[in-house]
Amino acid sequence: MDKTQNDMTPHDAAEALRWLSEMGADEIIGESTVNRLVAPAAKATPAVARGTAAPAAAPVVVAPGASATQYQSLAEIRAALEGFDACPLKKTATKLCYADGNPQARVMLVGEVPDRDEDIQGQPFAGRAGLLLDRMLAAVGLSRSAQDRESAVFITNTVFWRPPGNRTPTEAEFQMCLPFLLRTIELQKPDVIVCLGVTSAQRLTGKPDGILKLRGKWVTTNVSGRNIPLLPTLHPAYLLRQPAHKRLAWRDMLMLRQMLDAH
DSSP states (O other): TTTTTTOHHHHHHHHHHHHHHHHTTTTTOOSSSOTTTTOOOOOOOOOTTTTTTOOOOOOOOOOOOOOOOOOOOOOHHHHHHHTOOSSSSHOOOOSSOOOEEEETTSSSEEOOEEEEEEEHSSSSSHHHHHHHHHHHHHHTTBBOOOOTTTTEEEEEOOOSSSGGGOOOOOOOHHHHHHHHHHHHHHHOEEEEEEEEEEHHHHHHHHHOOOOOOOOOOOEEETTHHHHHHHHEEOOHHHHHHOOOHHHHHEEEEHHHHHHHHHH
């Protein structure tokens, strides 16, 4: 039998491609090897003829832990992230997943890391987890599509690109995104922050505890000298896997509603 003959059925091939896509594969490997440790030869830059468009500006590069205070609006942050090539996650992600909702909202929701649905749509909390979150918010009179500040929410993430295969981001990748998250909080000026999941809760509280220990307790986070009430709660994706814990998330939503009504 000729071993070079591909004996996969069309169904098997389709299933293999689907699995590779879910694992984060986004390119075809060539037949010849490439030494990635050697810098590629520089390409000659063609002259720009008079009357033609100028070359695009160089991408923004921010080192881990660098300041993002130069950005004066959320739109500037988004534009900076679109051109941000320092984080390796951008090279494997499909889309930037920065923010959604009303920038004037009293409530900021901070998620964790984009999943496959978010990566495809470029929107935090898409897919089944997003639908569950929308129902949770609606139960306490909040919505990501609301126009008025009192009933609106603004949503962002701790990391803005999906890691390949949904792996955990490295510490360096977290640190590359953190300045942008903190600057987003500074500019959006929420009255309260709700951390959805352990990743955002640990990053913004500095506490290493698990989410079941952190949730359901108001704490204070300080961002650029401003103290902001913060409530950790369970991530909707976790609730889809552990539906019995929806009762805990409901208690947290009631605590959020009480805080908003009292202030």
